[in-house]
Amino acid sequence: METKIYDSIIIGAGPAGLTAGIYLSRAKQTVLIIDSGMAGGQIALTHEVANYPGFESISGYMLSMTMKKQAEKFGCEIKTNTKIKDYNIAGEIKEICINNGDCFKAKTIILATGGKSRKIGAKGEDTFAGRGISYCATCDGDFFQDREIIVVGGGNSALEEAVSLTKYASKVTIVHQFKEWQGFQRAIDEMEANPKIDYILESKIIEFIGDQSLEKVIIENQKTKERFEKKIDGVFIFIGYVPNTEKIEGLVELNKWKEIIVNNNYETNISGVFAAGDSIVKRYRQITTAVADGTNAALNVIEYLNK
Amino acid sequence: MTLQTNLQHLTSEADVKKLIEENENVMICCGRMGPMCVPVYDIMEDLEKSGKYDNVKFADMLFDHPEAAIIRNAPECRGFMGLPFTMYYKNGKIVKATSSIQNLDQIIDILDSEFGK
Numbered sequence: 428m429e430t431k432i433y434d435s436i437i438i439g440a441g442p443a444g445l446t447a448g449i450y451l452s453r454a455k456q457t458v459l460i461i462d463s464g465m466a467g468g469q470i471a472l473t474h475e476v477a478n479y480p481g482f483e484s485i486s487g488y489m490l491s492m493t494m495k496k497q498a499e500k501f502g503c504e505i506k507t508n509t510k511i512k513d514y515n516i517a518g519e520i521k522e523i524c525i526n527n528g529d530c531f532k533a534k535t536i537i538l539a540t541g542g543k544s545r546k547i548g549a550k551g552e553d554t555f556a557g558r559g560i561s562y563c564a565t566c567d568g569d570f571f572q573d574r575e576i577i578v579v580g581g582g583n584s585a586l587e588e589a590v591s592l593t594k595y596a597s598k599v600t601i602v603h604q605f606k607e608w609q610g611f612q613r614a615i616d617e618m619e620a621n622p623k624i625d626y627i628l629e630s631k632i633i634e635f636i637g638d639q640s641l642e643k644v645i646i647e648n649q650k651t652k653e654r655f656e657k658k659i660d661g662v663f664i665f666i667g668y669v670p671n672t673e674k675i676e677g678l679v680e681l682n683k684w685k686e687i688i689v690n691n692n693y694e695t696n697i698s699g700v701f702a703a704g705d706s707i708v709k710r711y712r713q714i715t716t717a718v719a720d721g722t723n724a725a726l727n728v729i730e731y732l733n734k
Numbered sequence: 735m736t737l738q739t740n741l742q743h744l745t746s747e748a749d750v751k752k753l754i755e756e757n758e759n760v761m762i763c764c765g766r767m768g769p770m771c772v773p774v775y776d777i778m779e780d781l782e783k784s785g786k787y788d789n790v791k792f793a794d795m796l797f798d799h800p801e802a803a804i805i806r807n808a809p810e811c812r813g814f815m816g817l818p819f820t821m822y823y824k825n826g827k828i829v830k831a832t833s834s835i836q837n838l839d840q841i842i843d844i845l846d847s848e849f850g851k
């Protein structure tokens with residue numbers, strides 16, 4: 428039996444991958460999308476999206492499911508919760524093998540692997556995840572009613588979430604590693620005006636300590652290296668993003684921040700391998716920019732296939 | 735009051751007791767339709783569909799349902815401060831419980847170690 432060769436295999440079913448799938452399958456190209464998690468990517472991890480044109484407000488979950496349905500309707504095959512074992516993408520025909528041993532061939536690949544929340548990397552962080560440490564204020568805020576918490580980070584997300592967490596917490600202390608805030612002035616002003624918020628600058632949490640749940644943290648001043656212990660009920664971490672490129676490192680060219688380098692046609696240094704979305708080198712990471720990248724990558728793939 | 739998933743929904747303490755009494759291996763995810771919970775339901779749906787874990791019954795329960803207290807107040811959930819609470823029962827007893835989002839590898843590890851392949 429002859430093996431099917433897809434026109435394109437898309438790795439990652441976030442907004443970039445699903446959009447590329449919609450454009451390609453609508454243009455009658457055969458497409459397989461593989462995701463190691465659920466369809467939707469980071470938007471499935473978003474409570475509410477209010478800046479995606481066409482929807483005044485929509486839950487991230489609903490937006491994910493709608494995009495997935497749309498891609499399937501045009502003929503995309505989608506495999507979720509599927510781990511990729513081998514990437515053979517250097518040749519003219521690419522091959523992707525998944526954990527159960529099945530392999531799939533394609534003429535092109537689109538890498539749309541997005542990114543994930545950055546962890547602090549301090550001792551005890553994994554132990555107390557869900558036991559006092561959280562990466563989602565809207566999910567876990569209500570566990571901290573009248574409790575004292577720390578928010579880690581100094582960008583817009585950290586500043587905005589610190590303000591929103593004052594709905595529950597009796598006191599919020601922001602711990603930020605730099606002297607200056609990284610957020611917009613509007614977010615800084617709102618945070619400064621909130622009487623429940625306090626902050627510690629130029630400092631990092633270096634250890635999480637507790638028994639059944641988090642009880643205290645050790646904070647280190649970055650300048651003086653002085654350390655002190657702080658009793659705390661919860662810590663919310665919003666320190667940005669890392670690209671999901673560890674599995675493709677060495678296969679395509681990455682920059683020093685491990686983001687995929689693409690040319691104006693969204694093609695990587697490997698012929699027939701394209702990339703789109705949060706995992707590529709770019710300044711703004713939003714749903715609108717990811718779907719735009721997905722569109723551009725797909726249209727360039729079609730041109731490549733027609734050559 | 736149920737979650738919008740394709741899993742079996744449990745809506746009372748009696749439902750939970752019946753499921754764990756009638757089945758040797760049970761996984762129940764107790765959460766909301768929130769960002770940390772939805773990926774766990776999605777993994778459970780895919781595992782159920784795959785047929786590879788026919789030895790396990792998968793179900794969900796709305797965290798805010800009053801009768802979900804049977805899960806919320808379980809001693810194994812002491813110290814939990816992140817949704818969802820995911821419970822693994824063998825022969826009617828809790829053998830493992832996790833708090834907050836878990837990925838496919840973490841869930842498979844627990845299913846394989848607690849319930850066998």
Ligand SMILES: Cc1cc2nc3c(=O)[nH]c(=O)nc-3n(C[C@H](O)[C@H](O)[C@H](O)COP(=O)(O)OP(=O)(O)OC[C@H]3O[C@@H](n4cnc5c(N)ncnc54)[C@H](O)[C@@H]3O)c2cc1C
Pocket residue numbers: 438439440441442443444461462463464465466467468469470472473474475476477478479509511539540541542543671674703704705706712713714715717
């Ligand atoms: C909490 C939060 C809230 C946000 N809110 C907003 C908002 O309100 N508005 C807005 O515009 N943007 C928002 N963003 C940003 C937005 O979600 C991202 O910019 C967008 O999702 C990027 O899309 P993507 O397809 O490039 O990547 P992602 O959404 O990250 O999707 C990538 C997908 O690839 C999969 N993947 C990764 N590696 C592999 C691999 N090796 N094999 C297989 N699959 C893999 C992942 O599982 C994931 O599903 C938010 C982000 C977060 C985290």
